[in-house]
Amino acid sequence: MSDFSEELVRSKTEDEQEESCMFSGTGMSFPWLQKHIETVATGGKKEKDFAQTTSACLSFIQEALLKHQWQQAAEYMHSYFQILEDSDSYKRQAAPEIIWKLGSEILFYHPKSNMETFNTFADRMKNIGVMNYLKISLQHALYLLHHGMFEDANRNLSHAETWRYGEKSASQEVLINLIQAYKGLLQYYTWSKNKMELSRLDKEDYAYNTAFQNMLNHSGKMSVNLCTLIQTPGVWDPFVKSYVEMLEFYGDRDEAREVLTNYAYDEKFPSNPNAHIYLYNFLKREKAPREKLISVLKILYQIVPSHKLMLEFHRLLRKSDKEDHRKLALEVLFGVLDFAGCTKNITAWKYLAKYLRQTLMENHLAWVQEEWNSRKNWWPGFHFSFFWAKTNWKEDKALACEKALVAGILLGKGCRYFRYISKQDDQVIKKKIKRIKKSVKKYSIANPGL
Numbered sequence: 001m002s003d004f005s006e007e008l009v010r011s012k013t014e015d016e017q018e019e020s021c022m023f024s025g026t027g028m029s030f031p032w033l034q035k036h037i038e039t040v041a042t043g044g045k046k047e048k049d050f051a052q053t054t055s056a057c058l059s060f061i062q063e064a065l066l067k068h069q070w071q072q073a074a075e076y077m078h079s080y081f082q083i084l085e086d087s088d089s090y091k092r093q094a095a096p097e098i099i100w101k102l103g104s105e106i107l108f109y110h111p112k113s114n115m116e117t118f119n120t121f122a123d124r125m126k127n128i129g130v131m132n133y134l135k136i137s138l139q140h141a142l143y144l145l146h147h148g149m150f151e152d153a154n155r156n157l158s159h160a161e162t163w164r165y166g167e168k169s170a171s172q173e174v175l176i177n178l179i180q181a182y183k184g185l186l187q188y189y190t191w192s193k194n195k196m197e198l199s200r201l202d203k204e205d206y207a208y209n210t211a212f213q214n215m216l217n218h219s220g221k222m223s224v225n226l227c228t229l230i231q232t233p234g235v236w237d238p239f240v241k242s243y244v245e246m247l248e249f250y251g252d253r254d255e256a257r258e259v260l261t262n263y264a265y266d267e268k269f270p271s272n273p274n275a276h277i278y279l280y281n282f283l284k285r286e287k288a289p290r291e292k293l294i295s296v297l298k299i300l301y302q303i304v305p306s307h308k309l310m311l312e313f314h315r316l317l318r319k320s321d322k323e324d325h326r327k328l329a330l331e332v333l334f335g336v337l338d339f340a341g342c343t344k345n346i347t348a349w350k351y352l353a354k355y356l357r358q359t360l361m362e363n364h365l366a367w368v369q370e371e372w373n374s375r376k377n378w379w380p381g382f383h384f385s386f387f388w389a390k391t392n393w394k395e396d397k398a399l400a401c402e403k404a405l406v407a408g409i410l411l412g413k414g415c416r417y418f419r420y421i422s423k424q425d426d427q428v429i430k431k432k433i434k435r436i437k438k439s440v441k442k443y444s445i446a447n448p449g450l
Helices: 003-009 014-019 050-066 070-085 089-109 115-128 130-146 150-161 170-198 206-230 237-249 253-265 273-285 290-303 309-318 323-337 346-361 365-373 379-383 386-395 397-411 416-422 430-443
Strands: none
Touching (some): 089 130, 115 130, 130 150, 170 206, 206 253, 237 273, 253 273, 309 323, 346 365, 346 430, 386 397, 386 416, 397 416
């Protein structure tokens, strides 16, 4: 084991006990804190009380962590282990979790730390804090996964899955479900790799049939864990995706649809845009009717109006025979472009330019005015300033032209943005600018008579 591991994990030897600084009445040693503790005073007297000393030690650890002084934090942690012998039962019971959280943070970042160090520390903490056994086991497994040690993580989760301490409490039940779910995800990872290998084999081969049968048997065990977990209210995105992929692979599309529908619409689950995205993508793969796709994306629009699927939502709406859908198609485009992250989305501007002309050709001026009235005080500065005209023209001429058409329709030919772009002498897009001028003259809502 490394020197750092010994520093943080090992128990003190008798020689160290003798060389350590002793505080009267406690029998506890704090070799790294002597110079600090001597400076801490309460009422003019040096702190000698055990509780005050461990409290000071904890403060030094926290300060070292904030300053990323990992070696110093490790030294303080070596002494903070004494809290496990505190006479206060509440502090003694809470100590293992505090030590684990601080120690694992130090070990994650310390330059001399390694896997052996972390594993030794985790195993010791599991034995010290039995009430935290499941939580530490799960976090330990996630650490192993982070370092690509899938087999070790699976073994760790298997041990935790069968662990029991006293009567099963509600908190233990939740943690066991999580442990089983992450074990299911690891099994899914193996299943996914096997599926890729399977795709390379000939379906007539014996090897293919054997591998397929093994996958069937393996997936049955995994699906039980995942299915149980995702019935509990919560956000289970990776678990739901894995489970649905398996169900689709084995042809159980009805079950997949039910899982995704419950995940998206069950009121017991928190509002989650991903749930509606998963359901939409599944229904799209199933070639569901347009009305069904629209109903799913309508909810996503209410949650995340700037999501990239909103452009797809717009396309579905504008193809609809319903007038309220076509009206919503215009609202969706304006809604997307309300967000700073979408200001340079050329597809959104292209769709808006085209749909504005179409809407006005169909004599729906009121639709355009309704959307524009709530934006006319801030969109000109947000999208159509002289600064943005120069910047957009320099960076992306195609984007600048689409925005110029929209600006001209909404603000008229006197708009700074439109004037700047329309005066550019560029032979490549000369014809396009000419068409923009004609469209603005014909469709501008600012000066309909031009």
